[in-house]
Amino acid sequence: MEPNGPAPEHEEHDEDIHLPPPSLWPVGFAVGVVVVLVGLIINPTLISPIGGAIAIIFGVLWARDATAELRGQPIHVEPERREMVEAGAGETAPPADQQGAALPPPEPGETFPRSRFLEGTTLGLGALIGGVITVPVAGFAVLPSFLRQRGHKVDLGPVAGFPQGQWYIATFTVDPSEGAVSRRTAFIRNNGPTTNNEPSFTIISNRCAHLGCPVQANGPTGAILGQKTVHEHTANGPVTLEPVVPAGFGCPCHGGQYDTEGNRTAGPPVRALDRYGFEVDHGRLVLLSTYSVSHVIGTGGQAKIYKYKEAGPGQHVDGPEQWFYPLQPPHH
Amino acid sequence: MAVVPQPQHEKPSRVEEARAGFARYKADVKKRGKPFYPYAMFHDTVMSLIVVTVILGLAAIWKWTSYGPHHDGTHQGLLGPEYTAPADPGTTSFVPRPDWYFYFLFYLLRIFKWPESVFLGTVGVPTIALILLLLLPFMDTRLERRPSHRPVAMVAMALTIVSMAVLTWKGATANEALASEVIANVPNWVKQEKLPPQALPGAKLFATAGCTACHTYLGTGSSNLGAPDLTAIGTRNLGITFQVNHLKCPSCVNPGSPMPKFASLGDTRLHQLAVFLEASKGPQH
Amino acid sequence: MPYSRKPTRAEIRRERLQEAINFPLDWLEERSGLVGGIRYFLFRKVPADTNWMQTLGSAALTAFLVQAITGVILAMYYKPDPKDAYSSIQNITDHLTMGWMVRGMHKWGASVFIILMFLHMGRVFLFGAYKYPRELNWIIGVLILVMGMMEGFTGYLLPWDQTAYWASVVGINLNGTAPFLGPWLAQFLRSGQEIGADTLSRFYSLHMLLIPGGIISLIGLHLYLVIRLGVTSPPWSREAAGMVPADEEPVPLRPGLTRPVPRTIAAAQGDAGGSE
Numbered sequence: 093m094e095p096n097g098p099a100p101e102h103e104e105h106d107e108d109i110h111l112p113p114p115s116l117w118p119v120g121f122a123v124g125v126v127v128v129l130v131g132l133i134i135n136p137t138l139i140s141p142i143g144g145a146i147a148i149i150f151g152v153l154w155a156r157d158a159t160a161e162l163r164g165q166p167i168h169v170e171p172e173r174r175e176m177v178e179a180g181a182g183e184t185a186p187p188a189d190q191q192g193a194a195l196p197p198p199e200p201g202e203t204f205p206r207s208r209f210l211e212g213t214t215l216g217l218g219a220l221i222g223g224v225i226t227v228p229v230a231g232f233a234v235l236p237s238f239l240r241q242r243g244h245k246v247d248l249g250p251v252a253g254f255p256q257g258q259w260y261i262a263t264f265t266v267d268p269s270e271g272a273v274s275r276r277t278a279f280i281r282n283n284g285p286t287t288n289n290e291p292s293f294t295i296i297s298n299r300c301a302h303l304g305c306p307v308q309a310n311g312p313t314g315a316i317l318g319q320k321t322v323h324e325h326t327a328n329g330p331v332t333l334e335p336v337v338p339a340g341f342g343c344p345c346h347g348g349q350y351d352t353e354g355n356r357t358a359g360p361p362v363r364a365l366d367r368y369g370f371e372v373d374h375g376r377l378v379l380l381s382t383y384s385v386s387h388v389i390g391t392g393g394q395a396k397i398y399k400y401k402e403a404g405p406g407q408h409v410d411g412p413e414q415w416f417y418p419l420q421p422p423h424h
Numbered sequence: 425m426a427v428v429p430q431p432q433h434e435k436p437s438r439v440e441e442a443r444a445g446f447a448r449y450k451a452d453v454k455k456r457g458k459p460f461y462p463y464a465m466f467h468d469t470v471m472s473l474i475v476v477t478v479i480l481g482l483a484a485i486w487k488w489t490s491y492g493p494h495h496d497g498t499h500q501g502l503l504g505p506e507y508t509a510p511a512d513p514g515t516t517s518f519v520p521r522p523d524w525y526f527y528f529l530f531y532l533l534r535i536f537k538w539p540e541s542v543f544l545g546t547v548g549v550p551t552i553a554l555i556l557l558l559l560l561p562f563m564d565t566r567l568e569r570r571p572s573h574r575p576v577a578m579v580a581m582a583l584t585i586v587s588m589a590v591l592t593w594k595g596a597t598a599n600e601a602l603a604s605e606v607i608a609n610v611p612n613w614v615k616q617e618k619l620p621p622q623a624l625p626g627a628k629l630f631a632t633a634g635c636t637a638c639h640t641y642l643g644t645g646s647s648n649l650g651a652p653d654l655t656a657i658g659t660r661n662l663g664i665t666f667q668v669n670h671l672k673c674p675s676c677v678n679p680g681s682p683m684p685k686f687a688s689l690g691d692t693r694l695h696q697l698a699v700f701l702e703a704s705k706g707p708q709h
Numbered sequence: 710m711p712y713s714r715k716p717t718r719a720e721i722r723r724e725r726l727q728e729a730i731n732f733p734l735d736w737l738e739e740r741s742g743l744v745g746g747i748r749y750f751l752f753r754k755v756p757a758d759t760n761w762m763q764t765l766g767s768a769a770l771t772a773f774l775v776q777a778i779t780g781v782i783l784a785m786y787y788k789p790d791p792k793d794a795y796s797s798i799q800n801i802t803d804h805l806t807m808g809w810m811v812r813g814m815h816k817w818g819a820s821v822f823i824i825l826m827f828l829h830m831g832r833v834f835l836f837g838a839y840k841y842p843r844e845l846n847w848i849i850g851v852l853i854l855v856m857g858m859m860e861g862f863t864g865y866l867l868p869w870d871q872t873a874y875w876a877s878v879v880g881i882n883l884n885g886t887a888p889f890l891g892p893w894l895a896q897f898l899r900s901g902q903e904i905g906a907d908t909l910s911r912f913y914s915l916h917m918l919l920i921p922g923g924i925i926s927l928i929g930l931h932l933y934l935v936i937r938l939g940v941t942s943p944p945w946s947r948e949a950a951g952m953v954p955a956d957e958e959p960v961p962l963r964p965g966l967t968r969p970v971p972r973t974i975a976a977a978q979g980d981a982g983g984s985e
Binding site: 302338351 | 517541633646684685688689693
Binding site: 442445446448449450451452453454456457458459460461463464465467468470471472474475476478479480482483484486487491495497503506507508509510511512513515518519520521522523524525526529542543546547554557558560561562564565566567568569570571572574577581585 | 750751752753754755756757759760761763764765767768771772775791795798799802803809810812813814816817818819820821823824825831834835836837838839840841842843844847848851855858861862865868869870871872873874875876878879880883884886887888891904939940941942944945948950951
């Protein structure tokens, strides 16, 4: 008993009135229920049983608490602190001694006023109902944005379609089931085999590292060059490859400028352009997830790329400013 | 006034003064106020009628100058198109802009054009402004309400209005270039500037090579990074050699220039661009 | 009611009509007290010197009501899915009877609402009406303004055209640059790592339900405080309520005039022989 109350004072209240102390057990019970519900979302086999155990333990303690008096156990008195408040301090409600009692006085033989019990139970149950409603609803509103985010592979067609050294503006659909919403554009150059005789591609996302506007190639494209735009149809749906001779990349929104490796050269972008990972699968170029890049030293296959976990536009990944963005949400 | 409860001490505290003032207000309104209906409500109703009329009028002008005469909702009427092209997340030729009441924020982003200061423009300045706005009643606790006796507040208000107006205006008039619009403008350039035929390849290159992301030309293009307007660059007679060298490495010719190097376009194309720039003498009549 | 003479049939008819009108009102009043409440709202006293600038608040409320009504109707035809959103907007604007008018009112009403909120705020600032005891109402007003701007942000995406899509991309990324929680806020707004179908329906729900609910509650509080605390007089007014210098009591209402006249003017008129 008495898990949290202060030492009882008997001097002024030592009458036959016994008050049940405010108990923390209902709160523990509510926490247990909350853990069960959160567990259902995150890990039903591990977290839910833990929550269930918490709820049962606290539920039993609560029940013991509430029935202690019936079982004839002595009950410590919690001082009625509210009576210490000077009359007239709260002007909205009349003092308890005027206009009749808010609750009936204890019946003769009643050992503690029902008011305290009803108050505690009402608030406790209300909090429980609030929790039972709020937790799943808030969880459903927030958690799906962060959990089970899937990465996608994008088939861009045969590697042979990318002559060495030639830049292409590739537009493709990342997730065919989502349709046009997942269309993306990347600038792709085949760097030729590396010294280890592995394929090397520079694949730069056209999402500006400032605020995500569409970055454009600074250079003449297909029609001006007199070269044909390639239209392919792969497992991911239509893919277009437009040849381009970029002197760099630029963003028309706020003037960010990048060189052909995606390094920022001017304007507000906080880092280099993001890149796509890639693999060559059965002779086909397949794009993997994107990652963020602080800067790139060198060019093409020899470039040293300073890779970071994918971060949103405008977020620093290096330098002292990175401490503003210590934790990135899950991303694939 | 008889109704004013005068405190007994010589100098009432600010709280007492405030309470006495409000009590005086209540008494005054009770004594010589007028009923809300119909006096004040008449004004409210007239004003609401104006508001609804303006809204309907804007809707009508919007409709009848965009879709109305052209049967094309993407047509730029007096108040803008009904809608632009369908959303294309894969676009490489679109320049976004927000609704007009976010123009101040939109232009703020152009002011903070250094990577270290990006978050000042995006969240820093607006958050500070919002906090100041919320805390205003606690910063200005004087009871004086007459504008002539509140010089600091009036200056702050004027500065706020002017800066919001300037930012909104600059945002509204900031030039922007859709790549497709730029290319469509090339024949117009040829006509207006009377460009010779040998300048045409350079003009097409200029329109496609991202130059208009920062430079403007005859009103087309975005103005970014302090890049100059190139409508009449040829009148400076800088010479083909200078133009080619400048394009190859702008910061070598012009130290500190934020313009990217265009060397990788190759000498032929750079020469074409230089010819176009030198031929640009401004609109010819 | 005793009559000194026998009432004519016309009088009886008029009285019956009066009773017929009063009956439902009395019925309502007896059971709810609403009639008394509305009567209190309508006939409460406001300072006699309120002016046209003080209509901006109610004008903003009118603009909000236009938004609420047109929004509900638009929701009957709009389809919050990336595959259908654009064509449903085209359909509403160009093909459905009067659709252009309702969408136009909603689109331009938004701008008018924002402008009126800013003007109203400027008026309150100019009048110093945010001072004791109206501090809380200023804060509520700022929150309404912020939520109004949030309505503008979430509503801008719904037509799903290029402007809408890319403005929202930039807007979400703006939130993403907030230190510490920014990336999480941006991902919450996008409903995932990329903008997709869920982003559109999320913005639709925020725009339709959550934020308007918040605005309506705040407007209720705002009006409650206006009624409780009263409307401020223009501070420069000679007879501003609560601001009259003790030595210069204004002349009380003259018969036939709706506003009290300061003593100086009244005296001048008196000297001129009482001419109007």
